[in-house]
Amino acid sequence: MGKKLVAVLVTIACACTLCLALVGCGGGDSKANFVGAWELETIEDAELGTVDATILKQMNMPIDMSLNEDGSADFVMFGQSIDATWKANSATQMTLTLAGEGDAIFTLAEGKLTSDDGETTMIFTRGEAS
Numbered sequence: 001m002g003k004k005l006v007a008v009l010v011t012i013a014c015a016c017t018l019c020l021a022l023v024g025c026g027g028g029d030s031k032a033n034f035v036g037a038w039e040l041e042t043i044e045d046a047e048l049g050t051v052d053a054t055i056l057k058q059m060n061m062p063i064d065m066s067l068n069e070d071g072s073a074d075f076v077m078f079g080q081s082i083d084a085t086w087k088a089n090s091a092t093q094m095t096l097t098l099a100g101e102g103d104a105i106f107t108l109a110e111g112k113l114t115s116d117d118g119e120t121t122m123i124f125t126r127g128e129a130s
Contacts, residue, residue, distance in 0.1 A: 030088040031069070034106075038113055039064045039127030045120045064127055065096070 040053040040063035056062055061078040068074070073084035075098060083099035096104045096115075106113045106124075113124040 030091045033091055033108055034067050034086070034088055034094050034113070035069050037064065037066045037127040038124040041112065041123045041125045043120065043122050063122070065124070067094075067096075 040056065042050055042052055043056075043063065044050045053063065056078070062076060063078065064076050065084070066074040067086050071085050071087060073086045073096060075082045075084040075096070082101065084096055086094055086096045088094045089105075092108045094106050094108070094113075096106060098104065104115045104117065106115045111126065115122045
């Protein structure tokens with residue numbers, strides 16, 4: 001019975017170690033959910049209403065972003081580049097920091113990144129690499 005108890009305890013210890021290792025790896029997976037090119041699908045503004053990104057592209061005023069592995073970001077707003085950085089807060093939430101503009105929280109759901117500051121809602125979908 002003593003050997004059986006030791007075997008059970010060793011098995012439990014190994015299982016706990018494996019669980020901790022898998023949890024520790026979660027941060028890398030979270031970042032991978034966001035890395036890449038994103039294009040604006042729609043923007044909804046309290047004053048302007050809903051604007052489809054196709055119209056902005058036709059006017060040569062696109063909104064898109066590339067989130068780089070190193071935490072830097074290329075953010076283009078109405079055709080103008082803004083210096084930015086980003087970080088994954090979890091597997092479904094990230095923070096984009098725009099130089100001179102502050103932070104925007106984005107939520108990932110159903111393959112779309114959404115930011116809603118109470119006045120403006122922006123929805124991004126995966127885009128093509130720049």
